[in-house]
Amino acid sequence: HDSLMKEHIQSTVLEQRTKKNITQQDLADAVGVTRQTIFAIEKGRYTPSVALALKLAHYFNTTVEELFTILID
Numbered sequence: 001h002d003s004l005m006k007e008h009i010q011s012t013v014l015e016q017r018t019k020k021n022i023t024q025q026d027l028a029d030a031v032g033v034t035r036q037t038i039f040a041i042e043k044g045r046y047t048p049s050v051a052l053a054l055k056l057a058h059y060f061n062t063t064v065e066e067l068f069t070i071l072i073d
Helices: 013-022 026-033 035-042 052-058
Strands: 007-011 068-072
Touching: 007 013, 013 026, 026 035, 026 052
Parallel strands: none
Antiparallel strands: 007 068
């Protein structure tokens, strides 16, 4: 039955970025990824690696748990 469970990662990256008033490109440069990666994370289409999640949390001075939530339905 496990194969029927869908995981979806929800993130607050967009909200955090908007609060800081920076562009997707600014954030991408700061954490060493492409703008497309930031876009995909914000849209919930891409699950970042642990390393990237930690870098993003560090950049926003918050925790990975504050940035990302896993939804299983």
